[in-house]
Amino acid sequence: MRLRVLYPVVSILNSKFLISNFRKMHSVKYLIAFMLLPAFGFSQITSGKILFERKTNLYKRFKNEDWVTNWVKESDKTKVDEFELYFNDSLSAFVPKESEEKENYSWMTSKSSVYQNLNAGTRYSVKDIWRNLIPISDSLKIRKWKITDSKRNIGGFLCRKAIWQQNDTTRLYAWYCNEITTSAGPESFCGLPGMILGLATEDGGVIYFAKTVEQGPQELTALLPPKTKDKVYPSAELRAKLQKEYGKEEWSKEWIRNIFDNW
Numbered sequence: 001m002r003l004r005v006l007y008p009v010v011s012i013l014n015s016k017f018l019i020s021n022f023r024k025m026h027s028v029k030y031l032i033a034f035m036l037l038p039a040f041g042f043s044q045i046t047s048g049k050i051l052f053e054r055k056t057n058l059y060k061r062f063k064n065e066d067w068v069t070n071w072v073k074e075s076d077k078t079k080v081d082e083f084e085l086y087f088n089d090s091l092s093a094f095v096p097k098e099s100e101e102k103e104n105y106s107w108m109t110s111k112s113s114v115y116q117n118l119n120a121g122t123r124y125s126v127k128d129i130w131r132n133l134i135p136i137s138d139s140l141k142i143r144k145w146k147i148t149d150s151k152r153n154i155g156g157f158l159c160r161k162a163i164w165q166q167n168d169t170t171r172l173y174a175w176y177c178n179e180i181t182t183s184a185g186p187e188s189f190c191g192l193p194g195m196i197l198g199l200a201t202e203d204g205g206v207i208y209f210a211k212t213v214e215q216g217p218q219e220l221t222a223l224l225p226p227k228t229k230d231k232v233y234p235s236a237e238l239r240a241k242l243q244k245e246y247g248k249e250e251w252s253k254e255w256i257r258n259i260f261d262n263w
Contacts, residue, residue, distance in 0.1 A: 045180045047088040048215045050197070051097070052186055052208050054081045056109050060205035072105065079109055083186065083208075087195070090119040091223040092184035107131070112263070114188050115225040116140060123188060124225045124232075127259060135228055138235035141188045145174070154197040155210045162192055166262070171202040180213070187263040235260060 056079045062068040082097040096111040110128040117123075118140070125136045143164045150161040152175060159175035166172065174185065178194035185196025186208040197210040233241075239260050246252035 043179075045195075045213075045215050046182065047217050048086075048180070048213060049218060050085040050087070050195070050210050050214075051212045052083045052085060052094075053211050054083060054109075054186070055079070055207045055209075056081070057205045058105065058108055060203055061108070063205075072108075076104065079105055081109060081111060082211075083111075085184070085186065086218045086222045087182045087184055088218060088223060089182060090117065092116045092118070092182060092190075093223050093225075094184075094186055112187070113225075115223070116184055116188070116190060118183060118190065125188065126225070129259065134238065135225075135230055135232040136235050136238055137232050140190055143189075143191055145192055147192075152198075155213055157197060157210075157213065159197055170262070173200050173202065174198065189263075 057077055058072050058079055059068060059077045082099070084095055084097050086093045086095075093113070093115045095113040112128050113126040115124040121140050123138045123140050125138070127134050127136055146163045146165070148161045148163065152159055152161070154175055154177070157177040157179055159177045162174045162176060164172045164174065174189065174192060174196045175198035176185070176192040176194040176196045180195035180197075182195050183192060184190050185192070186199050189196050189199060197213075199208040200206065239256065242252070242256055242259075246256070
């Protein structure tokens, strides 16, 4: 009789033991799976190369100029330029892509190079000013961003929209991806929690979008500005020089702002 009573008790205890171990094993599996998530589902990119396409609507770019519609046909109003952005966790280099193709209306847009050191907080630019390449040194631009809940896909990456209100009349939109951790982007743009893959003026006059993203380490020579024997102007000095020479002309005010403030 005792054996008959004991057998069900032992069976129940064994069942509880097995269930407990089963649950523990599954808990361990879930923990391991959770720990592996960053490696598979949430991997982050810290170095690589991005190909950007810039589209400039020449009618909007020169909207206050009567001559533009006489010089530029409707079918040619959108000018396309390409740039490459090399980056690692602390450096970025945004440079025009070399091309042997003939370029129409080349004088209507400029192509500058921008090298940013995110750790040192410094910026080195080679500005295209009337087809003269002028080296300029400065600190990183500090912009006050408003991050929104709006999202879109750019080049296979989920990006969040941010807004920079430069002044009462000028607003720019940026789409950044926190999967690419470097806080950089086209031209001199930086300061968001991830790489900027899209950038546009409010009227759509100038638009940058990433076409491709290549992951992988980059040569240091691609990330650092080229050595030069030319004078490297501090930004404030060059601005004062241009204002002194051209500041009385009405057209020069927007031109100078575009060089030093916008991009």
